[in-house]
Amino acid sequence: MFKELILILMGGVLVNNYVLQQFLGICPFLGVSKKVNQATGMGVAVTFVMLCATAVTHPIYTYILVPCKLEYLQTIAFILVIAALVQFVEIILKKYIPALYKSLGVYLPLITTNCAVLGVTINNITDGYNFLAAMISSLGVGLGFLLAMLLFAGVRSRIENCPSPKAFRGVPITLIAASIVALAFFGFAGVVENILGV
Amino acid sequence: MTENKKLATFLRGIIAENPVLILILGTCPTLATTTSVISALSMGIAATIVLICSNAVISALRKVIPDTVRIPCYIVIIAAFVTAVQLLLQAYLPKIYDMLGVYLALIVVNCIILGRAEMFARKNTVLDSVLDGAGMGIGFLVALLIISTFREVVGNGSFAGFEIPFLEDYKISIITQAPGGFLVYGILIAVMNKLTEKRGGVKKKSFSCDGCPSSHLCHKTSCSEVEEITAAARSEAPASVGKEESENV
Numbered sequence: 001m002f003k004e005l006i007l008i009l010m011g012g013v014l015v016n017n018y019v020l021q022q023f024l025g026i027c028p029f030l031g032v033s034k035k036v037n038q039a040t041g042m043g044v045a046v047t048f049v050m051l052c053a054t055a056v057t058h059p060i061y062t063y064i065l066v067p068c069k070l071e072y073l074q075t076i077a078f079i080l081v082i083a084a085l086v087q088f089v090e091i092i093l094k095k096y097i098p099a100l101y102k103s104l105g106v107y108l109p110l111i112t113t114n115c116a117v118l119g120v121t122i123n124n125i126t127d128g129y130n131f132l133a134a135m136i137s138s139l140g141v142g143l144g145f146l147l148a149m150l151l152f153a154g155v156r157s158r159i160e161n162c163p164s165p166k167a168f169r170g171v172p173i174t175l176i177a178a179s180i181v182a183l184a185f186f187g188f189a190g191v192v193e194n195i196l197g198v
Numbered sequence: 199m200t201e202n203k204k205l206a207t208f209l210r211g212i213i214a215e216n217p218v219l220i221l222i223l224g225t226c227p228t229l230a231t232t233t234s235v236i237s238a239l240s241m242g243i244a245a246t247i248v249l250i251c252s253n254a255v256i257s258a259l260r261k262v263i264p265d266t267v268r269i270p271c272y273i274v275i276i277a278a279f280v281t282a283v284q285l286l287l288q289a290y291l292p293k294i295y296d297m298l299g300v301y302l303a304l305i306v307v308n309c310i311i312l313g314r315a316e317m318f319a320r321k322n323t324v325l326d327s328v329l330d331g332a333g334m335g336i337g338f339l340v341a342l343l344i345i346s347t348f349r350e351v352v353g354n355g356s357f358a359g360f361e362i363p364f365l366e367d368y369k370i371s372i373i374t375q376a377p378g379g380f381l382v383y384g385i386l387i388a389v390m391n392k393l394t395e396k397r398g399g400v401k402k403k404s405f406s407c408d409g410c411p412s413s414h415l416c417h418k419t420s421c422s423e424v425e426e427i428t429a430a431a432r433s434e435a436p437a438s439v440g441k442e443e444s445e446n447v
Contacts, residue, residue, distance in 0.1 A: 021376045023230040027309060030225070072285060075303045076277040083270055112269075115226050115307045122300050167392040168384075172223055175384030183377040 005136050005191060008129075011013055014188040017150040018116050020169050020181060025116030029149060030174060032107070034160070039153035040146070045107040047142025050120050051087060053082050054077025054138040057121045078121050086112045116145060200308055211333030218341035219390045224310040228342060229379040230301050235358040238346030239339070240294045244287070244302065245332045246335025248279045249311050255279075256319040263320075272315045273306065280305045310338060325397035349373050349382055 016161040018024040025046070032042045057078050065071055090108045093101035111117060120141045155177050164173045217223045224245075231241040255275050262266075263271045284302055287295040295302065305311065314334055320329040351357055353373030355366040372378050 023226050023340065023376070023379065024304070026225040026229065072281060075281050075284065075306055078272070079273055079277050079306050080385045083273060113307045113309065113312060115304045118307055119304055120302055122303055125298065147289065165388075167388045167395065169391075172384040172388035175387065179377045179380035179384065182380055183372075186375070186377060 005133065008133055008137045009140040009143075009191040012142075013144040013147060014185065015089055015190075015192055016143045017185050017188075018119065018141050019145055020178070020185045022119075024119040025114050025145060028107075028110060028114060029145075029152065030171075030178070032110075033153045033156055035152050035157070036150065036153045039149040040109045041103055042110075043142075043146030043149040045104040046111060046114065046116065046145050047139070049082075049086060049089065049105070049108070049111050049114075050117055050138040050142040050145075051135065052085055053078075053117055053121050054124060055084055057081055058124060058134045061125055062131075064081055074122065074125065079118055082121070083112045084119055116141070117147055148181070148185075152178065155181060204326070204329055208329040208333040211330060211335070211337040212340060213337070215334075216337040216341055217313075217334055218338055219387060220394075222387070223313055224308050224338060225383075226304065227308060228303055228345065229376075229383060231298065232342055232349055232379065232382075233374045234350050235343065235346045236294075237297050238342040239290075240287075241298060241301065242335070242339030242342045244283050244298070245305050245308060245311070245338055246332070248276065248283055248305055249314060249335045249338075250328055250331040251279045252276045252311060253319040253327040254324055256315045257322060257324045257327035260320045269312075269316075269318065272312060276311055276315070277306045284419070290363055293409075310334060322362035345382055345386060348386075349378060353378060 012018075016022060019026065019029045028042050028046070028194055033039045060077060060081060061071075061074065065077060070077075086108055091099070093104065093108075120138050122185060127137075129137055156174065159173055159177055168176070211217065215221060218225075218228050227245070229242055231237045242244075252272070252275050256272055259275075280303065283305070284295070287298075287302065314331060318330045321444075322330070347357065351362065351365065352370055353375075354371070355362055355369040373382065
């Protein structure tokens with residue numbers, strides 16, 4: 001059981017990295033990765049919201065939608081819950097933890113329409129995880145997002161200073177850099193399984 | 199005259215403001231579903247249907263929806279159509295439903311759809327919004343087809359599932375995998391930059407921020423301003439903490 005959880009966690013961080021292997025959450029990955037501190041803020045905020053979202057949507061699915069045979073309302077229910085949750089978290093943070101609000105607050109509204117958050121809640125249900133496994137999986141995915149953001153922010157600050165052909169400046173060269181970072185993550189396929197001997 | 203205007207509304211999404219190639223919106227489904235022509239085509243069609251329907255409904259309800267809660271309202275409308283498309287595909291084309299997987303549900307958070315609702319449908323008539331939705335949807339579909347054709351032919355040696363005799367032996371499978379997606383998309387945008395550069399006005403777009411539906415939440419329109427806000431917040435933070443402490447004392 002413990003081994004399984006570690007596998008889910010590391011799978012989210014390295015092997016099935018949402019940004020670099022599954023193309024979820026590309027908008028913030030490319031948009032907010034110009035500086036390392038910004039990338040960290042966004043990564044932490046996304047991890048936090050993913051954990052909150054899973055903590056709320058998993059019970060809603062298991063104890064409300066399934067008994068009422070309303071599984072097909074999953075998409076609508078989840079996106080509404082996430083949108084409301086983000087607003088709620090914003091208000092709570094503003095009121096009680098202003099220091100945290102000041103560092104994460106600006107990123108929160110952007111997260112409502114982040115496909116990685118909705119993606120992880122839906123995938124947790126599709127993969128049939130129980131509550132604990134779902135939380136661990138969200139944590140892994142969030143940390144994977146943070147890792148990708150951080151690595152990429154480092155790469156990107158160097159690209160900005162490089163002379164690249166005019167047509168490649170801006171978006172194209174950033175995407176090509178992302179491709180190379182994704183190639184590096186490709187090497188993690190199978191690593192975790194082999195280390196744990198599963 | 200009005201005919202021309204309507205045509206322009208329709209064509210704008212396909213060429214001049216192509217959501218994928220010029221506005222750089224909807225990157226997630228673009229990269230994820232272009233591994234094969236079939237999945238790109240189904241994704242494009244599904245998104246176009248949702249876009250047309252949601253644009254029509256949002257435009258029809260534009261005087262009813264209160265301004266302050268418009269984003270949640272749009273999300274509900276879009277999610278309803280996405281669920282309808284999901285159920286239809288599951289019933290009639292289960293293979294395509296399995297192929298698209300989670301990305302089908304994620305049409306809800308596709309920036310193109312929410313962006314068109316926010317930027318066009320809430321200010322224009324139903325007919326114009328439908329034309330705009332159709333144009334943008336077809337623009338999305340065309341871009342997906344271009345990318346997926348290249349990725350499938352080079353990466354898998356086939357087109358829409360049919361194997362191409364000679365290329366079959368020389369496939370470069372990395373192109374159909376994750377890194378290849380970024381690479382092909384990056385090169386395609388560079389080509390578009392080169393082409394539009396010759397015609398003069400290249401619209402300098404930062405990453406999707408200009409077309410991003412949440413841009414008004416970033417207080418202004420660009421991520422660089424988010425940067426400034428964070429910087430300001432950081433410099434303020436220690437000061438406010440100090441104030442609280444002094445109050446406590």
